Amino acid sequence: MVAPMQTELVQTGRVKGGAVRQMLLWLEKEFDEARLSNLRRALEGHGHEDLNADLPAFGILSSRWYSASLFRAFCDELIRKLTRQEAQRLAKTAGNAALERSLGMFHRMLLRRIASPELHRRFAQRLWNAHFDTGRVDVELPAPGRSIVRYRQWTSHHRFMCDMCTASDIVIYGAMGLRDVEVKQLSCIDDGDDDCAHLVTWRI
Numbered sequence: 001m002v003a004p005m006q007t008e009l010v011q012t013g014r015v016k017g018g019a020v021r022q023m024l025l026w027l028e029k030e031f032d033e034a035r036l037s038n039l040r041r042a043l044e045g046h047g048h049e050d051l052n053a054d055l056p057a058f059g060i061l062s063s064r065w066y067s068a069s070l071f072r073a074f075c076d077e078l079i080r081k082l083t084r085q086e087a088q089r090l091a092k093t094a095g096n097a098a099l100e101r102s103l104g105m106f107h108r109m110l111l112r113r114i115a116s117p118e119l120h121r122r123f124a125q126r127l128w129n130a131h132f133d134t135g136r137v138d139v140e141l142p143a144p145g146r147s148i149v150r151y152r153q154w155t156s157h158h159r160f161m162c163d164m165c166t167a168s169d170i171v172i173y174g175a176m177g178l179r180d181v182e183v184k185q186l187s188c189i190d191d192g193d194d195d196c197a198h199l200v201t202w203r204i
């Protein structure tokens with residue numbers, strides 16, 4: 001199914017290896033051999049010949065940019081046999097495990113000391129640009145205890161990654177020291193909406 005889709009892909013843009021690497025390091029402990037080798041096969045043939053099955057995370061490097069097509073194949077394979085609910089659960093578990101791994105003690109302390117939803121609004125685009133080279137992020141703060149995060153013009157979009165980004169705000173807002181953080185998806189371009197948005201709520 002992946003191969004025929006590649007010729008029709010209109011997706012452009014690149015994705016930084018960091019999140020994929022962290023997620024793979026987690027999956028290597030969670031998935032069995034068969035599932036891992038399917039993932040490895042999905043990553044092959046996208047113009048990144050230096051991937052190596054013998055290295056942790058198949059040699060995906062945190063600091064390197066990878067094509068949207070490689071990334072899409074990776075996400076497609078991850079959710080291939082899952083229902084929508086199972087895929088959402090995996091995005092939350094794997095995505096947040098990856099983020100927890102990459103969010104070191106220092107950054108966590110820093111987030112707790114200085115970060116707030118207002119600062120998140122100010123720096124959300126910069127945070128985004130560390131992972132994707134296309135896409136605009138807007139954060140609205142419509143009421144105390146609520147923020148709406150909206151992604152537009154995200155050409156390397158994949159529903160699984162969209163779910164992961166949505167779930168990541170549970171970790172990010174939680175690391176600010178906010179309590180009872182929850183997220184709820186409001187729209188997604190894969191559902192025919194104009195953008196992808198989610199609501200973040202926390203106890204005030």
Ligand SMILES: [Zn+2]
Nearest residue numbers: 162188189196
């Ligand atoms: Zn989306």
